[in-house]
Structure formats: structure tokens, C-alpha cells
Amino acid sequence: MLYFSKIRIFLITTFTLIFVYIFLSNFIKSDDLIFNKKITLGLDLQGGSYLLLEIDNSPVITQKLQNTIPVFKKYFKERKINLRNFKIIEDKFLIFEVKDSQISEVKQILEEKENNIVNNYYPKFKSHEFDFVVENNLFKLNFSKYGLVEIKDASQSQALETIRRRVDEVGTNEPNILKRGNDRIVVELPGLDDPTRVKNLLGKTANLTFRFIIQGSEETFGSEKLIFEDGSEEAIVSKRIILSGDNLIDANPSVDSQSSETVVNFSLDRVGAKRFGKATTTGIGKRLAIVLDGKIISAPVIRDAIVSGSGQISGDFTFQSATDLALLLRSGALPAPLKIIEERTVGPDLGQDSINAGIIALAIGFLLVICFMIIKYRIFGLIANITLILNLFLLVGILTLFEATLTLPGIAGIILTVGMAVDANVLIFERIKEEILGEKNNLIAFDSGYEKSKTAVIDANITTLLAAIILFFMGSGPVKGFSVTLGVGIFTTLFSVYFIARLLTSLYVTKNKNKESII
């Protein structure tokens, strides 16, 4: 146990030195280091904002059901089956009726697996897009579990892109935007101590439409009553959409030279420009409502045909609100409304205070443990302490290497590792003490001390490791950081105890083979 070949000594030393180097590189500000990764600080230490957003997919589902109605009608008509009384209820069921004689035929079509146009079959999930039940001649369809998964995944990906564009436009440094589950998105904004503006921007779907305001009942396409943004009046607006946000290619805030009002200038793509030109040519004298998320921003009267493909939105903007509207229009609409269901913001001052407190606690804890070990074990205390210091370098080195995030509980995990890491050495040293009582030869006593304490050391560490692993998978945010340092700490502890400490012990014991009461 105590014999180390030259090659092993070399390997252990090199390995340790590499991590000492990585550890130290955290504290050197230079770009031309061979290794210049730095440990990432969690939001609780560097300050910043964490937002958890949930996508409300029910409008998307209703829209999807709405879209399937014409598809169904057409498909079954071609097969001489007439579907009647389409209805969407509770935002999730699509209902229609069939003639009694055709029930089984419709059922058969819906259950088909190959080339099913109306009810897609996903071979990878072994499931149809829709589940359905039949009551008499009434069919009730709803998206199956996997049909919903497809919808949610698609809207999540789309929402993520839009959120990224919006957050990037705000210009915070290195935002972190991640999917969680299939209807949530995490937004981490390091360094941001007041997320109000971002929250406002993310809270808007930014569904922009241009529609005519109608008087009386001239519209056959359907109409709805909408209120103005400022709540001042209501107007009946056609459901026919002339332009939507998708047609916009750019939008910018500016000040109108004539009225010196703040406005948002926009330019349209080719299709949009054509449609806008046509609508403004035929609609001179009418009011065109600019509708954002179900509210009318403004409704100017069309005086001239606008064929240039660019226009202007006015409506009591401050420069800030015009800037935000332009930003929202540029970044596009969200597929569905978002709700902020969790928010955690830490100011930079508190972050710095936490770092300072963490470092002080670490230093004091470390010092106390080191003094205790020296008093208790003298020369072997020194060995345990050298091991402990190197263990700390290894631990931080590995966290740096894997770019793990260090959080405040993570620092607590490091301090705790310092306290618990000496355990392995203590177990071994105490065992050696016992062995020496019955064995004159120091070398043999040390050997059997290491050998006999092995199961206890391994078992004891595995139990803590198990707890850390469970915490890693079940914990969230900063607590996850704790489980990482605790878990990695166990590996570095075992390495430093069985390689570094044992190497140092062996060097000392071989030199003092015959010394009485060596430990």
C-alpha cells in the first residue's frame, strides 16, 4: 500500500499541478494564459435576474382546432361525407355531427395509420394527433397527449426565439435563455438589478394587426368591439386582417417633423406593401385601426393611398414607449401569451456581500480545521492539511474546468467539504494508531491501517455522494450548485486522501521506519 513507483509519483504530481494551475488561473487577469476559463458565478453571487416564464398554450390550441375545421370539411366532402355543426368547446374539444349511416366510415378514416391527413399518426409516439369519442352521431375530438406535445414543443421553440430577440435588443450582457419542460422558458439576466422593463417586454404577445373600423353592418366577414389603448373609446373593428406583424421588416421610433409627436416608423415586406397599397387606395376616407394585443393603439383616417411600403404609427407615445413598441414589432409576436411564474432578482451589492461573507467563512473554517488537525496529529496533521489545501485547489479547479456555476450554497458546499474531507484521513490515522499498538514495524502498521479502513472510508463517502446526486436531480437553482460542489468534493477528497496524503505519508514513514510512537 505504501509503495509508489516513480511513474505514479510523477502522474500524481502532474495531475495535481495541472489543477493548481487551473485554480490559480481564476485569479490572474490575463488573456494569454494557456487556460483562461474562469469559474462562473451564479446570479445570487454576481447579481442579476432569474425569470421563469410559462407559455399559456390555450389560444394556440383553439387556433389549431379552428384551422383544422376547413381541412376536415374539405377532406370529407371529397369522400361524399358531410360534417355538420362544427363547434369548439372549453378551448380544447372540436365537435361535429355526422349522418348516422356514415359514423363508422368517419371513425375508420380517423383511425387510419397510413397517410392520414385529418388525424396525423406519429409512428415515433405510436399515437394519433387527435383522440376522439363518439356519442350517437356526435364526434368529440381533442389533441392526444402527443398531439399536445407537438404543439407545445413548436410554440416553445418559437417563443424562445422571440424572447431571445427581445432580450438581445434590450442589450443586457450575456443573457441565458433556456427551455424547461415543454411549456416553460428560463431567462437569466446577469447583472440586471431591475427587470421591470424586460418583464414588460416579455409580458406582451405583440400581436399587431391593421384592420378597418366599420360603421353599421357593412362587413360580412365578421366584426368585434375593441377598446382603445387609453380606454377612452370603443370601436367596431372588422375581423378581416389587412396587415399583420409578420409583414413588418423593420420598425423604429422617431419624432414626426410636422406634429413633433413621437411615432413609430415601419417598413413592410413586398406582400405587405402591396396589400397595404391596395387597402389604402380603396379605403380612402375610412379609419384604419392599428390593433396590438386586442387593443386599438390608434385609428387614423386614410387620406392618401400609401404605396411606398412604409408607414407610421402614432398614438400618444413617450419616447420610451415608442422605443419599446418598435422593439416588440421588430422582434415579432409571441405564439402565445407568457406568464412570469417565478422571479428572483439579486442586486449587485448583495451579491458582492455574499461573495465576501462566503470567502471569510471559508477562510475561517479552513483555518480552524487546519489548527485543530495540527494540534491533534502534529506531523500527520500537517500532511492532512497539505492534502486539504490541494483538495480545495482540485475542487475549484474541476469546477472551473467544467465551467460549473458557483452559487452561495455552492460556497457552503465547499466549506462543508473542508470540514468533512479530513474525515477520511482521520479514519485512516485512527486505524493506524490502533494497528501500531500490536505491531512493532511501522511500515506494516501503516499498510494494514490503510487496508482495514478502506471499506469504512468508501462506504462513508458513497452515502454523502448519493445524497448529492439526488439533490442534483431534484434541486433547482442555487441548491443545485451546492450538490455539485458537495459531489465533486467527494471525488477530490478520495483522490487527495488516497494519492496525495498516502504519498506524503509513505515518504515520511519510510524515512522513520523505526521511530517509536510515530503517530
Add this chain to the structure above:
Amino acid sequence: MIKKLAFNRFYKLFNFISLSLILISIILLLFKGLNFGVDFKGGTLIEIRVKDKTVTITNIRDSLNQINLGDVSVKKFGKEDDYLIKFEKKDFNNPNFISEIKSKLTSSLGNTFEFRRVENVGPKVSSELLRSGIIAICLSLAAMLIYIWIRFEWQFSLGAIVALFHDVIITLGIFSLFGLEINLSIVAAVLTIVGYSMNDTVVIFDRVRENLRKYSDINIFELTNISINETLSRTIITSTTTLLALFSIFFFGGEILKGFSLAMILGVFFGTYSSIYIANPILVFLKVSQKTILKEDKD
């Protein structure tokens, strides 16, 4: 031989004390319950630092009561002029309500404070966090049970698990008694306690097993005592160094880690105690003998 302390003479006494403590803890948990923080209850937490020394808790509370926030609690937090504002917020959809609170406070206290931390947890998230916290603790107990079962015999596994339950329940009982807040970091602490308490028990059990193989003529009552004594200096040293580290977090690691380190300190204390006075008496109670171990060796 090492000087021997008769731990086994007090098995009955301490078992009685432990049983009473567990019973009291369960009663406390059932009737007083735990003081869940915003992580698990949902709601809003704001930590503010006030630079103006004349501002009092009452000022802050009065100012907040002018906006309809429901039941607001304002507490001092840490040594400086830091306060913790907590309330359960019903309407979660207005993204501006934090800034509304800020401007309300500015109008009544002046511009002498800053928001240091804002935590806002919706009801759905908080119930999910609570559920996953409970699952995590149960999972860790199950993992330990299985691990010890594999490494030792079922009698040992049972002893270790009862000791774990003892530590976790009494620690939570103390949190309930003093109304200390349970948040995410407390769950982390409880899991670490599970790991630590297990660690401590395993070391003694490992020795018990070794001694069972060595001596066939000593009964388990004596044998546990020998094993406890042989591992005693290790037990003391390790819990001392761990406690040194934990006290250092408690006193110097800042307010946020206070609850975490306190739970850990309690856990280490009870974990060490239960390894000796819960886990071992159970081996005695289950009449573990050399045969138990030899059967395992044959397998």
C-alpha cells in the same frame, strides 16, 4: 486496549429520550406545522437596505399597508439596516407591482433605500418545489436503505434508517418549535444531514461487522459498545471539524446561509448522537450475532 466508556449502559435512557423527542416533534409538525418560506408557500419576498437610520419597521409597514398587498410581514434581517418584507401576492399578472411598491416606499420613506433582493414565486411553482423537495428527501432515505442493505445485512439497514428518521424528524421539529423558515436551502441541508448521519453510522457499523467476525463469544450488547469506543476518537474529531466549518458558515457566511448552517449543525449533532444511541441499540434489539454476518459471507 483503548479506555472504554460504557455507552451501552445508557441505551435505554437515551432511547426513551429520543422517543419522547420524536413524539414531541411529530406533535409539533402536525399541530404547529412548519414555517414555509416563499419557495414553498408562494408569494413575494423583498430584502431592502435602508440608509436612513430614523426609518423604523412601523414606517415601512404603514407605508406598505397603503397599497393592498394583503398580509404583509416586515422583519429585521441581519445586523445592518436590512429588512425583509414578505407577503402573499394574489394577482400575479401585473409585471409592474414590484416597481409600484418601490415608488410607494420612495414617496413615504424618501430615496434612502435600495432593493437588495426580490423573490417572487407563483403558487404553481411553489407547490412543485415543495413536492420535489419531499420526493428528494424520501428518495435519499430509500437510496440509503438500499445501499446499506447491499453492503450490510437488513438489520443494519433498518438501524441506520431509523437513525436517519430520528435525525430528520427532530431537526424539523426544532425548526417547527422556533418557527424557523423552511426554504430550498433547508431541503439541501436535510439531504446533507441524511448523507452525514449515514456516514457516521456506517463507520461504526463497519467496525461492528469486523468485530462480529473477530469475536464469537462476546454478545452484541457488549460488542456494539466495543465498536463505539474503538471508533470514538474518529467520531469526535470528524464531528468537531465539520462543526467548525459549519459554525464558521453560521457566524460569517451571511444571513442567507444562517438557516442552512443551523439545520446542518443540528443535523450533525443529532446524526452523531443517533449513530451511537439509535443505530446500535437497534442491532441489539434485533439480536444481531455472528451468524447474521456469516450468512452474508457465505452468499
